[in-house]
Amino acid sequence: MLLGEAEIALGDRGSAATRGSDLVDLGSSVGSELIVARGEWILGRASDDADAAVVHYERALSRFRKCSMPLETGRTRLQLARALVAAERDAALEQAQRALTSFDALGATRDADGAAGFLREHGVRATRSGPRGPGNLTRRERDVLALLGEGLSNPVIAERLFISRKTVEHHVASVLAKLQLSGRGEAAAYAIRNPGIERGSGSK
Numbered sequence: 001m002l003l004g005e006a007e008i009a010l011g012d013r014g015s016a017a018t019r020g021s022d023l024v025d026l027g028s029s030v031g032s033e034l035i036v037a038r039g040e041w042i043l044g045r046a047s048d049d050a051d052a053a054v055v056h057y058e059r060a061l062s063r064f065r066k067c068s069m070p071l072e073t074g075r076t077r078l079q080l081a082r083a084l085v086a087a088e089r090d091a092a093l094e095q096a097q098r099a100l101t102s103f104d105a106l107g108a109t110r111d112a113d114g115a116a117g118f119l120r121e122h123g124v125r126a127t128r129s130g131p132r133g134p135g136n137l138t139r140r141e142r143d144v145l146a147l148l149g150e151g152l153s154n155p156v157i158a159e160r161l162f163i164s165r166k167t168v169e170h171h172v173a174s175v176l177a178k179l180q181l182s183g184r185g186e187a188a189a190y191a192i193r194n195p196g197i198e199r200g201s202g203s204k
Helices: 002-009 013-030 033-046 050-066 070-084 089-106 109-121 139-149 154-161 165-179 184-193
Strands: none
Touching (some): 002 013, 002 033, 013 033, 033 050, 033 070, 070 089, 070 109, 070 184, 089 109, 139 154, 139 184, 154 165, 165 184
């Protein structure tokens, strides 16, 4: 994906499109939604035709969501908004606002600023919620969040923390509610992008 972006930056859209098509074919042959998603993303970026770009971004968006990759999902929504805005302004602005909300929840400030800037360019006052801080999490909830960031399942988290699986489920639900995240994928991304979260600290 980075090579495709580099080729686009250098103005070599033809090579980028070939790379994207190759990734889509590879992902389809091995059954990898993620590889297909990255290929469709590159194809969208390489396309000079807005309608074609929309198709590729929608395919990438669907697959990134299946892979529980909230940052990539948000970035794809913003690219989709840019491709849609000339023909379907309302749909474009909705996608941009959803991207902004996701970036804010993840603490992805630079991406959030980009989405907010896009909305302002098109006459919309961006609704910013800001990232939800971990300060209101209990000590155990912070432990769980840190382990979610390591990609661990509930059974493994239960073993690590010497608590029951049901208790882990309760803590995960509480973390999602307090940080206003939509799922484990967003929680994991939040933990990764907020390395200041220290296990064992916070309120009891």
